[in-house]
Amino acid sequence: MPRFRRPVLARPALGRTALSRRRFLAGSAAVGISLKLPKGAFAEGGKVNFYNWDTYIGESTIENFEEETDIEVQYDLFADNAELFAKLRGGNPGYDLIVPTNDYVERLIEAELLLSLDHSKIPNIENIDPAFMDVAFDPGREYSLPYMWGTIGIGYRKSAVDAPPESWEDLLASDRYAGRIALLSEPTTVLQMAMKAQGNSLNDWSDENLAAAEKMLIEQKPRITAFAPDNGQDLLLAGEVDLAMEWNGDIQQIMEEDDDIGYVLPKEGGLRWEDTLAIPVGAQNVENAHVLINYLLDAEVGAEIADFIQYATPNAAAKALMGEEYTANPVIFPSDEAMQNSETAVAPTQEQMQKIDEAWTRIKASS
Amino acid sequence: MVAISEKAGRRPLVFAAFGLPVLIWLGLFFVVPLGIIGLYSFGENVSITRIETTWTLANYARITDPVILELFWRSLWLAAVATLICLAVGLPMALVIATASPGAKPWLLLAIMLPFWTNLLIRTYALLNILGTRGRLNDVLGWLHAKGQSLLGALGLDHLGLLGERFVPLTLLGTPAGVVYGIVYVSLPFAILPIYSSLERMDRTLLEASMDLGAGQWTTVRRVLVPLALPGILTAALITFIPALGQFLTPDLLGRGQVDMIANVIERQFKKANDWPFGSALSLVLLYVTFILLAARAFADAARTRRSERDREIAAAAIRAAAPERRASA
Numbered sequence: 001m002p003r004f005r006r007p008v009l010a011r012p013a014l015g016r017t018a019l020s021r022r023r024f025l026a027g028s029a030a031v032g033i034s035l036k037l038p039k040g041a042f043a044e045g046g047k048v049n050f051y052n053w054d055t056y057i058g059e060s061t062i063e064n065f066e067e068e069t070d071i072e073v074q075y076d077l078f079a080d081n082a083e084l085f086a087k088l089r090g091g092n093p094g095y096d097l098i099v100p101t102n103d104y105v106e107r108l109i110e111a112e113l114l115l116s117l118d119h120s121k122i123p124n125i126e127n128i129d130p131a132f133m134d135v136a137f138d139p140g141r142e143y144s145l146p147y148m149w150g151t152i153g154i155g156y157r158k159s160a161v162d163a164p165p166e167s168w169e170d171l172l173a174s175d176r177y178a179g180r181i182a183l184l185s186e187p188t189t190v191l192q193m194a195m196k197a198q199g200n201s202l203n204d205w206s207d208e209n210l211a212a213a214e215k216m217l218i219e220q221k222p223r224i225t226a227f228a229p230d231n232g233q234d235l236l237l238a239g240e241v242d243l244a245m246e247w248n249g250d251i252q253q254i255m256e257e258d259d260d261i262g263y264v265l266p267k268e269g270g271l272r273w274e275d276t277l278a279i280p281v282g283a284q285n286v287e288n289a290h291v292l293i294n295y296l297l298d299a300e301v302g303a304e305i306a307d308f309i310q311y312a313t314p315n316a317a318a319k320a321l322m323g324e325e326y327t328a329n330p331v332i333f334p335s336d337e338a339m340q341n342s343e344t345a346v347a348p349t350q351e352q353m354q355k356i357d358e359a360w361t362r363i364k365a366s367s
Numbered sequence: 368m369v370a371i372s373e374k375a376g377r378r379p380l381v382f383a384a385f386g387l388p389v390l391i392w393l394g395l396f397f398v399v400p401l402g403i404i405g406l407y408s409f410g411e412n413v414s415i416t417r418i419e420t421t422w423t424l425a426n427y428a429r430i431t432d433p434v435i436l437e438l439f440w441r442s443l444w445l446a447a448v449a450t451l452i453c454l455a456v457g458l459p460m461a462l463v464i465a466t467a468s469p470g471a472k473p474w475l476l477l478a479i480m481l482p483f484w485t486n487l488l489i490r491t492y493a494l495l496n497i498l499g500t501r502g503r504l505n506d507v508l509g510w511l512h513a514k515g516q517s518l519l520g521a522l523g524l525d526h527l528g529l530l531g532e533r534f535v536p537l538t539l540l541g542t543p544a545g546v547v548y549g550i551v552y553v554s555l556p557f558a559i560l561p562i563y564s565s566l567e568r569m570d571r572t573l574l575e576a577s578m579d580l581g582a583g584q585w586t587t588v589r590r591v592l593v594p595l596a597l598p599g600i601l602t603a604a605l606i607t608f609i610p611a612l613g614q615f616l617t618p619d620l621l622g623r624g625q626v627d628m629i630a631n632v633i634e635r636q637f638k639k640a641n642d643w644p645f646g647s648a649l650s651l652v653l654l655y656v657t658f659i660l661l662a663a664r665a666f667a668d669a670a671r672t673r674r675s676e677r678d679r680e681i682a683a684a685a686i687r688a689a690a691p692e693r694r695a696s697a
Contacts (some may be wrong), residue, residue: 009662013478016565054446075651080638080639082639082641083638084640085638085639085641089415089641107415110414110415111415111416150569172438183625185619186639187639187640188639221625224625225541225623226541226623226624226625227623227624227625227626228623229619229624238501239501240499240500240501259593284391298485318384350412350415350641353640353641353642354640354642356640357635357639357642358432358434360635361435361438361627361632361635362434362436364625364627364631365434365437365438365627
């Protein structure tokens with residue numbers, strides 16, 4: 001037995017050759033050379049972080065912007081407003097320009113998470129239709145500017161229905177199309193449409209209205225095929241469902257692929273929504289964000305975007321550049337008569353959100 | 368042979384040197400975030416973005432809502448079924464790989480591991496394609512049905528309607544069966560590998576001895592193979608069950624939003640409902656269930672180790688007692 005033991009740490013670390021200083025320096029130099037320089041490190045104009053919905057911009061809008069202004073765009077995608085809000089509430093992780101919907105603009109303003117926009121830096125603000133310049137959710141457009149607007153209604157397959165669906169009841173109360181129905185998976189929206197189906201305002205979250213809407217949906221649940229987060233139009237196109245509660249632009253996009261698809265706003269009214277451009281508090285590139293907003297509000301850029309994503313543009317100058325096919329399309333620009341019962345959503349309070357979520361959990365858990 | 372843990376135990380500085388980074392990492396990225404979630408679970412929303420820890424039990428009280436309890440129960444049930452199926456499928460597969468020729472073994476292992484390297488979302492979307500009413504699975508079943516019908520026709524039995532009038536496609540999407548299918552598909556590699564590694568390390572001669580002593584194949588499997596592979600099987604069960612409990616992607620996609628599990632509710636609290644305190648309380652309860660299972664496993668392991676040590680001592684004592692007689696007779 002040895003009289004003393006060699007200390008463990010004095011032995012060379014790996015194999016026979018120890019890590020000499022020279023080898024370490026050579027290794028780290030190799031690593032350093034292989035590190036890539038970030039793409040915009042030497043861009044003249046700096047960068048801007050744009051956080052947007054998926055497929056919600058023109059085909060080459062971002063590239064054109066980068067060429068024209070020499071500002072590098074970091075383009076990220078989010079799937080719904082709740083994800084956007086959850087990301088921002090803990091502190092802005094670095095976004096400069098975001099695209100919240102009207103009811104979330106209200107919540108972001110309440111949570112003091114939006115910066116005031118400097119209208120003097122956005123000359124293209126004149127292009128916007130005056131009807132959009134003063135809205136209830138953002139008086140005077142201090143924090144947001146309109147990007148696109150649209151409706152939520154019913155997409156349907158013409159050959160599978162006897163007549164275009166006239167009412168939300170076809171999706172939410174009747175068993176005529178049982179097993180061929182897709183709804184959205186957004187609790188607030190689906191319950192709002194159920195309340196519309198029962199003749200109530202979609203902003204009236206009284207206990208009776210909510211209970212009645214919940215009951216209607218629990219009874220209808222066995223007849224529903226899917227609660228689709230964003231792909232109701234794909235299910236409709238694939239023939240998995242014949243009726244889908246969907247955004248008008250999504251349906252318009254598949255109508256171009258399939259003549260047998262139609263879109264209608266039911267007689268009780270649908271949802272009228274507006275997506276906006278806003279700058280969150282804590283943005284690092286506020287100047288560049290304003291430049292990007294101004295670019296997106298340009299007439300030609302707006303027209304290019306509208307042509308690609310087929311949603312209604314609030315940009316009057318851009319609309320003037322579009323053809324009849326777009327401006328006279330009743331799916332994109334419904335008549336006043338079709339829109340008369342549709343409402344814009346007001347953000348529910350936190351207590352109402354809790355009740356909505358409890359009702360939704362009960363609906364989803366039922367079988 | 369001195370165990371490594373004993374060596375480290377005698378050298379506290381060495382243990383600290385190697386253990387400290389791990390402990391710091393664990394502390395910073397595991398304990399601290401969980402602690403924050405714990406504080407949230409005893410808090411409430413004072414504004415739509417701020418939570419204050421008021422040490423209220425209201426969030427935990429909401430968990431006693433029958434709907435939430437039913438969702439917990441449903442999640443436990445679906446996860447348990449998926450785990451059992453994974454074990455039932457995984458054990459034979461692990462056996463095949465463990466007894467395969469050395470040339471075939473790496474290929475079989477690769478076949479099991481390859482799905483690991485594919486994104487979970489892509490694998491689940493692939494299942495959407497396969498399991499739909501017009502998906503590949505129903506295509507195959509429809510083809511088989513047609514072949515069966517024509518065979519019956521050839522035998523002159525088609526008027527009996529044995530296979531039914533028309534082929535009714537299987538509806539798997541939007542049902543618990545589809546969700547279980549998805550969970551099994553996603554968890555199977557996790558189930559096979561621990562069982563395989565435990566079978567690899569097993570002493571094959573024990574199986575041969577058992578057969579030599581007259582036990583049939585099925586008895587050998589039941590009374591020798593499975594008990595020896597039990598540590599691996601239990602590990603596989605845990606590794607399958609715990610993530611299955613927390614699945615929300617598979618129920619959402621394959622269940623088409625119709626088969627909610629508890630993790631769907633938790634995800635909703637952090638996003639759509641903006642109720643982080645309640646979401647935190649639900650998450651912690653799910654975590655407690657996990658810890659209870661892990662603790663049960665640790666206790667079972669300790670009991671088994673104690674039992675086997677005791678058996679070994681008894682055997683050693685018996686041999687020592689028999690030895691003097693052998694020496695005397697030799």
